[in-house]
Amino acid sequence: MLMGRFLKAFKSLENQKTCIYACFTFDSLSTGMREVEGWLSSRGVRFKRVMDPTPEFVFPDLKVLYNEGRFPSIIEVRDELSRAFYLFSIPVLLNMEGS
Numbered sequence: 001m002l003m004g005r006f007l008k009a010f011k012s013l014e015n016q017k018t019c020i021y022a023c024f025t026f027d028s029l030s031t032g033m034r035e036v037e038g039w040l041s042s043r044g045v046r047f048k049r050v051m052d053p054t055p056e057f058v059f060p061d062l063k064v065l066y067n068e069g070r071f072p073s074i075i076e077v078r079d080e081l082s083r084a085f086y087l088f089s090i091p092v093l094l095n096m097e098g099s
Helices: 002-009 029-042 055-068
Strands: 020-025 048-051 071-078 083-090
Touching (some): 055 083
């Protein structure tokens, strides 16, 4: 269910660098984090998790990701009170089908 929604966030643009962003809301932040981390880890994606960041804190990391890979990506996981961001860069789009 989560990754079906995430699939809609991915758009393939030939010969262009695309930044990918997806946001998911859960009743419990820890449940969402566990699901996203499990999914990323199962695909061998190395990520950086940032809790309730300010834009000034995240921007330098995003610049590095943008220069590092073809598809710099951000997943935001939130509940009513808090949020976490997963920052990662991948060389090719991940296959989301069957997730």
